[in-house]
Amino acid sequence: MQTIPSITTVVNGSSFSVNLSLKIKNLKPHSFSSPSKILNYEIPPNAHSSSTPHMPGLCRASQVAELFPTTSPEIVVREARIEDCWEVAETHCSSFFPEYSFPLDFVLRFDRLLGMLFGFSIPKGCNRTCLVAVIGSSGEDSFFVGSDEFKIGGFEGKFSLNKGYVAGILTIDTVADFLPRKGPLRQRRRGIAYISNVAVREKFRRKGIAKRLIAKAEAKAKAWGCRAIALHCDHSNPGATKLYSSQGFKIIKIPSGANWPHPRISADVQFNFMMKLLHSSR
Numbered sequence: 001m002q003t004i005p006s007i008t009t010v011v012n013g014s015s016f017s018v019n020l021s022l023k024i025k026n027l028k029p030h031s032f033s034s035p036s037k038i039l040n041y042e043i044p045p046n047a048h049s050s051s052t053p054h055m056p057g058l059c060r061a062s063q064v065a066e067l068f069p070t071t072s073p074e075i076v077v078r079e080a081r082i083e084d085c086w087e088v089a090e091t092h093c094s095s096f097f098p099e100y101s102f103p104l105d106f107v108l109r110f111d112r113l114l115g116m117l118f119g120f121s122i123p124k125g126c127n128r129t130c131l132v133a134v135i136g137s138s139g140e141d142s143f144f145v146g147s148d149e150f151k152i153g154g155f156e157g158k159f160s161l162n163k164g165y166v167a168g169i170l171t172i173d174t175v176a177d178f179l180p181r182k183g184p185l186r187q188r189r190r191g192i193a194y195i196s197n198v199a200v201r202e203k204f205r206r207k208g209i210a211k212r213l214i215a216k217a218e219a220k221a222k223a224w225g226c227r228a229i230a231l232h233c234d235h236s237n238p239g240a241t242k243l244y245s246s247q248g249f250k251i252i253k254i255p256s257g258a259n260w261p262h263p264r265i266s267a268d269v270q271f272n273f274m275m276k277l278l279h280s281s282r
């Protein structure tokens with residue numbers, strides 16, 4: 001049994017805590033996710049549809065994707081926008097903590113949402129982006145409200161009417177909190193992008209979505225000038241380990257006794273540290 005002491009979200013420097021004081025049996029994420037304080041929820045399968053008023057001829061993108069998951073094959077991988085953030089939280093929580101149910105799931109999803117939007121402070125000069133694989137959107141958009149310059153958390157501050165349904169997510173940054181710092185001044189390592197929070201909704205798995213997200217992340221890392229890309233993957237997640245190995249990531253053996261930072265998720269989770277060199281196309 002593990003206790004969830006509280007859920008804390010930092011919004012513009014202020015901390016909000018919800019003390020849930022719950023004991024949940026065998027609470028353990030499926031694999032590594034970012035160090036934000038996140039937990040799961042699972043909305044009942046019909047909640048989406050029942051909360052949507054019936055409008056003949058009109059249907060939400062998520063309903064289209066749920067009704068026709070295999071007949072709507074077009075998958076677009078792009079940077080997440082503000083309009084995607086609820087579905088990103090849903091994808092994250094239902095993938096990493098599928099055991100939760102309503103109403104706790106809802107609270108946790110909301111906490112995740114606030115954490116994503118306001119809970120990260122990025123050091124100057126670092127990049128951070130959330131990528132999404134969406135289904136049911138017709139390719140790249142041309143009509144937006146908002147601007148490329150404006151970002152909230154890892155999300156672009158712009159909206160489009162051509163939204164699609166988020167089926168997979170991935171976060172990439174250059175913060176590299178989990179890499180050893182260099183020299184006596186413990187300087188942050190440059191040129192190594194870090195991947196976390198890779199998740200694909202259960203019903204869309206084994207369709208190559210994670211592969212597409214990783215390919216886009218690599219392109220992003222190259223565009224940022226990175227020479228390598230790294231991640232931590234839970235030892236007991238052979239599916240994810242196979243995914244990364246198949247994409248060219250190698251398990252890096254950490255020298256025994258080395259004082260490497262460890263993802264702050266749970267003391268008893270063991271991780272493989274995996275890395276891939278990015279060859280420039282020049």
Ligand SMILES: CC(=O)SCCNC(=O)CCNC(=O)[C@H](O)C(C)(C)COP(=O)(O)OP(=O)(O)OC[C@H]1O[C@@H](n2cnc3c(N)ncnc32)[C@H](O)[C@@H]1OP(=O)(O)O
Binds near residue numbers: 033209210243
């Ligand atoms: C750095 C991190 O964030 S690690 C965290 C990884 N995330 C999770 O564990 C959350 C729960 N799991 C998931 O969301 C998904 O199962 C993921 C992200 C691991 C994989 O997503 P998918 O879209 O299903 O992967 P994708 O279809 O691109 O698979 C590509 C290849 O990876 C391997 N692979 C993926 N999943 C599995 C699996 N469960 N078992 C065995 N091999 C697998 C296979 O080689 C697969 O190719 P194939 O289908 O042709 O055999």
